[in-house]
Amino acid sequence: MNDVVVVGGGIAGLLSAARLVAQGAKVTLVTFGVGGLQLSHGGFDVLGYAPERVDRPFDVLDDFIAANPEHPYAVLGADAVRLGTDFASEFFGERLVGNDGRNWLLPTAVGALRPTYLASPTMVNAEARAGHDPVVVVGLQQLKDFQAELIAGNLVKQQIPARAIVLDLPARTHEADASGLTYARAMDRADYRADFAKALGKQLLSGEKALIPAIAGHHEAAAFTDLQTRLGAPLAEIPLPPPGVPGMRLNEYASRRLQDQRVRWILGARVVALHSEGGRAVSVDVATSGHLTKVRADAVVYAPGGFESGSLSLDSHGKVLETHLGLPVRVPPGRLIGPDRRSEQPLFRSGLAVDDQMRVLDDADRPVYPNLFAAGGVLAGAMRWSEKSGEGIAAASAVRAADAIGDLA
């Protein structure tokens, strides 16, 4: 297999491309928007709830698969989830830590404790299971998306001794409402980090950990370590609501690395059609500003995300559609919308059905084309948000699809 087209630049597309180039394929990655990675908390979820909170995802995976036979993990098998997670861990290297069998338990921007399997090293000092050292949650007067009082109050409810402080330290002078990204850019500068450490240091009590919003540097990889050294106390970032700087850091790293590995990128462009000859996919049409370009493909990995990226939609007749290529969608039986916002919403289990090689299946369970594969959020059978399984599914299916393409060669 020489030429492989990967559709989608989310984590499923990025990891598919990485695995394929490692096998010597010529990869063209087409994506029209930012993937969920840039919007995410910057961690890697394998399984956080099943439905109770999960401490050790791989210990419960067999039971989870038995209870959820339509889930992508059931199609892939537990070993594939392990393989995909290890591949992602290797790919992101020191940017994601953990992979020791247990979930981290880290505070969110509302002070809840959230399980995730691989986490940014800038967050793990906030691990809630490491014992309950006192913490100070550090807000910034100009950063409205991070309410230190609320976070500290909710941490206290979970037996974590916490208090809140708010610093008056604008990222840019005279700016009343700044975003996390504005602060992260300021933190890329040593002079701003010095001011921040000085202002925080004055209010930090002996033995306290400082929990700050996830703003410790955008491009400057050493910003977090430098800030912590200046402070002389343990520091941790808490992710902000999307878009999140930690997710942007991962996305930037992944994109740069794939470009260095000569993946051809077509950005800001949408795949709008798939052509076949002799029962095989042979090319895709890519729509870029005002014209269509045909890109030849020996195989296609289709990783356009789910409802959140607009690749699946519910029409006014209650029909679930795959919006770009019109591929057959598998929809769970019964009512698709739960009675209230707290109940399960089966609609989100809709998606593409695949075989164990990740080939897209038609309504009769036959591969639509032997060389059309799917990965990530477009797959049927998961409740990624509530399970906290999105990245695990993306990585396992991406690796399986890439390996299946390698086997076709």
Ligand SMILES: Cc1cc2nc3c(=O)[nH]c(=O)nc-3n(C[C@H](O)[C@H](O)[C@H](O)COP(=O)(O)OP(=O)(O)OC[C@H]3O[C@@H](n4cnc5c(N)ncnc54)[C@H](O)[C@@H]3O)c2cc1C
């Ligand atoms: C705000 C937010 C928060 C989330 N939080 C969680 C969470 O806490 N836990 C969890 O497990 N999951 C979460 N998810 C879901 C998680 O992001 C996804 O499970 C995972 O990122 C899916 O990755 P993906 O690569 O399959 O799709 P995506 O990340 O959605 O990427 C799909 C990409 O394909 C591109 N694309 C789509 N169609 C085309 C086309 N026709 N041509 C070219 N490009 C196309 C899109 O622009 C996008 O770049 C969240 C998602 C969002 C948006």
